[in-house]
Amino acid sequence: MLLMVLVTLVIAYVGLCVLVFLNQRQLVFPVPPGAREPELPGATLLRIPGPEGSTVYALHVPAPDGAPTVVHFHGNGEQLADEAWLAQRFQEAGLGFYAVEYPGYGLAAGQGPSEAGIYAAAEVALEHLHQKLGVPRERTVLQGQSLGSGVAVEMAKRGHGTRLVLITPYTSIVDLGARIFPWLPASLLVRDPFDSAAKAPGLELPVLIVHGTRDEVIPVDMGQRLGTLFPSATVRLLEGRSHNDVLDRPSVLRELMEFARGGARKADTGQPEP
Template sequence: MFGHAAVVRYLRRTVYPVPSAEPVDVGDGAEIIRTPGPEPAFALHTPPVTGRTVVYFHGNAQQLSDAGPLMDAVVATGLGFVAVEYPGYGLAADQQPSESSLYAAAVAILEHLRRETGLEPEQTVLLGHSLGTAVAVEMATRGYGGRLVLSAPFTSTAGMVRHHARFVPARLFTAGDRFDSLAKAGQVEVPTLLIHGADDVVVPTRMSAALAENLRIAHRVVLPGRGHNDLGGAISQAAILAATEAPDRWGTLTSFSDT
């Protein structure tokens, strides 16, 4: 029989399935940010030519090195781009991932950008995919963004446990890592665009529906024939739309192209 501690360690590896670290391809005009201190935060950053900056929080099986195609699509429009690395992942592999440490890394990067580049919340589009949606929602509740984009968002860790592993007590999964975006949705004051693949078998579409119902200003698009990890260019298109169009125009959007 496995002991309680062993079960908790296994469940945490399920929440944080850290991939093998890969080098980050820093393109022209981009830089790696490393904040000072014993546990630095890391980010990939390209400043804007004009307009807003998209700040991206990746999924739980991704890392900073996976952000290149998204960065290329966003910066091609002249917008700025930032991808934040999580503790325990990639450049921050020697740190420990947790809900609190992910939030701390996000805050460290956003505060660094405010001090060093003058990036203000109203010029910031917070973008999250999967696990990253919880980080983006938390940053929105703390006033760090002017607009919010959620790709394949889940309601909470407990909700995911109930969906995938009803035999596992949710308390084992949620010890310190609740990621309860549904409880926080009413605190989000900024316009929010949600996208979700209709065939997502990881995060059920009812979760994005529940979030949309509880957000103050929300537009939700369900993409036919898409799953959890094949949203492709839809993520960049949603981010660009949120950064360049007024929220009252988001309602005219019903789908995204396959590019």
């Protein structure tokens, strides 16, 4: 009798693992419904030929002469049109802005989202930025929010920028999965690991990490840990801020812009800011 119970439990557990494995991309990539074109005076929506006949979409705000361009990778619950407000803020500050859409999202909804597919689209968009739009890597700042933090780290690893901003980042999707589902073997099941922690020690560029102390989606200690793994990182802990409101503070945006321009970073105290 006990053996039968154990066999039943094992079968149920294996079935749960299979179910999670097959449906995990709906959790990692909760694509918002609909497709909207971003609207911003002075910005251009680019349609760039991508891999296997696909189209890579990017929103481009040209930088004034000599100013850097911030390349932004959005969160997993957003699409390109949702970044128009952020593009406008950087535009008003005299900086260039370049946001890249993910396969499976918004205007690129006909494709399926995956880590490899997102990297491929980002690579195409960045090569277009450098080769066709004339923005050198030396004036390119990579910026990623939430899911996009892993994309920004990978593009930094490929040498596309000289500065890196990570907003509410995770160490890896494997680590995050293990936190959410501690009873599952996340390291065996995750198809899209986005392993920023493994890449961080090899990246020598300056890094700014911003994380809210009350982040309910990605634990703040993940941002803190990344800060110890990059050779040159500053961590900003925002007291009382959650996952989606860290950019609501004008002071935070100003610091991101100062960092993008190459401004001096304040010493990292490791303490939350009020």
